[in-house]
Amino acid sequence: MSISKKEHWEKVFATKQENEVSWFQKYPKTSVNFFIENAIPKQTNIIDVGGGDSYLIDALLDLGYTNLTLLDISENAINKTKLRLGEKGKNVTFIVSDIVDFVTNKKFDVWHDRASFHFLTGENEIANYQKLITNSISKNGYLFIGTFSEDGPIKCSGLEIKQYSESAFENIFGVNFNKINCFTENHKTPFETSQNFIFCTYKKL
Ligand SMILES: C[S@@+](CC[C@H](N)C(=O)[O-])C[C@H]1O[C@@H](n2cnc3c(N)ncnc32)[C@H](O)[C@@H]1O
Numbered sequence: 001m002s003i004s005k006k007e008h009w010e011k012v013f014a015t016k017q018e019n020e021v022s023w024f025q026k027y028p029k030t031s032v033n034f035f036i037e038n039a040i041p042k043q044t045n046i047i048d049v050g051g052g053d054s055y056l057i058d059a060l061l062d063l064g065y066t067n068l069t070l071l072d073i074s075e076n077a078i079n080k081t082k083l084r085l086g087e088k089g090k091n092v093t094f095i096v097s098d099i100v101d102f103v104t105n106k107k108f109d110v111w112h113d114r115a116s117f118h119f120l121t122g123e124n125e126i127a128n129y130q131k132l133i134t135n136s137i138s139k140n141g142y143l144f145i146g147t148f149s150e151d152g153p154i155k156c157s158g159l160e161i162k163q164y165s166e167s168a169f170e171n172i173f174g175v176n177f178n179k180i181n182c183f184t185e186n187h188k189t190p191f192e193t194s195q196n197f198i199f200c201t202y203k204k205l
Pocket of ligand 1: 005009023024025049050051052053054055071072073074077097098099100113114115116119156157
């Protein structure tokens with residue numbers, strides 16, 4: 001019997017060291033560049049969706065960001081981040097939730113998602129994510145999203161993923177958001193392999 005996606009991710013974060021997973025980055029330079037290039041103010045309400053135990057929250061705290069939320073399906077991942085941040089993370093909001101079940105009345109000014117959206121492979125799940133971000137990002141707020149590109153792997157963490165192109169993103173996000181830019185990038189994994197990502201920045205209408 002196959003295990004649930006929640007069980008999958010809890011096991012990953014319980015059994016693997018941070019540098020034993022393909023997506024590991026000691027410093028999430030591409031994501032940080034988004035904040036710098038768009039001059040995102042320090043009080044901005046930011047959510048990292050499927051952030052896991054990534055170092056993005058650490059990097060943003062170091063840059064002086066004060067209003068940060070980390071959401072992940074895995075409690076183990078969230079606990080790893082909490083433990084690492086210690087006192088430094090006392091004002092971070094942590095949410096353990098499957099993004100598919102996430103309900104909020106909050107509006108975020110920046111929605112960051114690196115390598116989590118691509119795990120939603122069903123049409124309904126993708127449509128629900130589209131609705132969620134449309135309702136949960138403030139007017140003129142940003143979506144910064146990164147997934148495997150059409151030149152990237154077909155699986156991540158042993159799970160099926162959906163690859164994206166600029167036009168495939170545009171079909172989903174182009175209705176309620178203005179595209180600012182898209183680019184592809186090779187991510188070097190800790191195993192010295194390369195994964196091609198596509199990143200896009202959108203601004204909410
Ligand atoms: C490939 S990792 C990327 C982690 C992080 N964003 C990074 O760039 O290092 C995927 C992350 O998405 C989380 N995730 C997968 N499916 C999810 C879902 N349906 N809801 C919330 N988080 C999910 C996993 O637990 C994991 O932390």
